[in-house]
Amino acid sequence: MNLAPFFRWLEHSGLGEFTRSLGVWSYGIINLVHILGIILLFGSILILDLRLLGVWRQVPLAQLSRPTTSMAQIGFVLAVSSGIPMLSVKTTDYIGNPFLLIKFPAIALALVNIWLVHRTTAWRAHRERDLLPAEQRRLAQGAALSLAFWLTAITSGRMIGYW
Amino acid sequence: MTWILRSGIAAAFLFAAGTAFAHHGWSGQEEAVTTLSGTVVQSVSLAGPHATMKVKVGNDVWNLTLAPPSRTASAGLKEGMIPVGATVTVRGNRNSDHSRYEMKCIYVKQGTNEYHVYPDRE
Numbered sequence: 661m662n663l664a665p666f667f668r669w670l671e672h673s674g675l676g677e678f679t680r681s682l683g684v685w686s687y688g689i690i691n692l693v694h695i696l697g698i699i700l701l702f703g704s705i706l707i708l709d710l711r712l713l714g715v716w717r718q719v720p721l722a723q724l725s726r727p728t729t730s731m732a733q734i735g736f737v738l739a740v741s742s743g744i745p746m747l748s749v750k751t752t753d754y755i756g757n758p759f760l761l762i763k764f765p766a767i768a769l770a771l772v773n774i775w776l777v778h779r780t781t782a783w784r785a786h787r788e789r790d791l792l793p794a795e796q797r798r799l800a801q802g803a804a805l806s807l808a809f810w811l812t813a814i815t816s817g818r819m820i821g822y823w
Numbered sequence: 824m825t826w827i828l829r830s831g832i833a834a835a836f837l838f839a840a841g842t843a844f845a846h847h848g849w850s851g852q853e854e855a856v857t858t859l860s861g862t863v864v865q866s867v868s869l870a871g872p873h874a875t876m877k878v879k880v881g882n883d884v885w886n887l888t889l890a891p892p893s894r895t896a897s898a899g900l901k902e903g904m905i906p907v908g909a910t911v912t913v914r915g916n917r918n919s920d921h922s923r924y925e926m927k928c929i930y931v932k933q934g935t936n937e938y939h940v941y942p943d944r945e
Contacts, residue, residue, distance in 0.1 A: 680870035684892035687871055749871045811835060821872065822851075
């Protein structure tokens, strides 16, 4: 898959032009927003996933799931809305960078996993009743995959700049 | 169960942090300082994590990385100051991989103008 034409398009897009014109501190500030987004996203997901994996069983899942998923959503929006401008600044620098090709598929898999987990009877029922052992296992599987995908995305994302 | 999880998570983070530090900063560059003279093919850009410019030396186009934008600007080097086609002399640490024409610059000189973007590294 040749991403070079897309990278060139993004770099020369209005967004790229605009982001480059914002001044010498802009990249640092956009980067800050990206990190804050990742903190909200991964911090919340980590708590929810560990609970689904069986840590802190005394904390009711029904009460934990709402605040953690809301914070994760806010974090995701912050990370995407800062990440695309950052990428647009010098997109062509990333041609051939292998970590991008790990990061974005990992994010896609993480989102598919969320979609699949949210469709399960277990997730739909967890705010109404106690879950059966099989249902708890299904959610624990989703949580393990979630941690694996998000940690892969974050690690490869961090490595992009060091390639 | 809990302590296994805790140690597992801590180990994963340490691994990620370890690989990050191993690649950080100037470690991919040579210790020795290289001096290059060439023609600017892409003038200084102050966008991105570091200011950059491209200089043609012989038949090779070098990707030059300067200090972060704010620091490059406060060293006096701003966008549009050095036009494409100008001759510049730069000093810095080139990439340890000599097949990559990439250098982190400490100093840039054009005519009588000198820009010390990393004065503490000179």
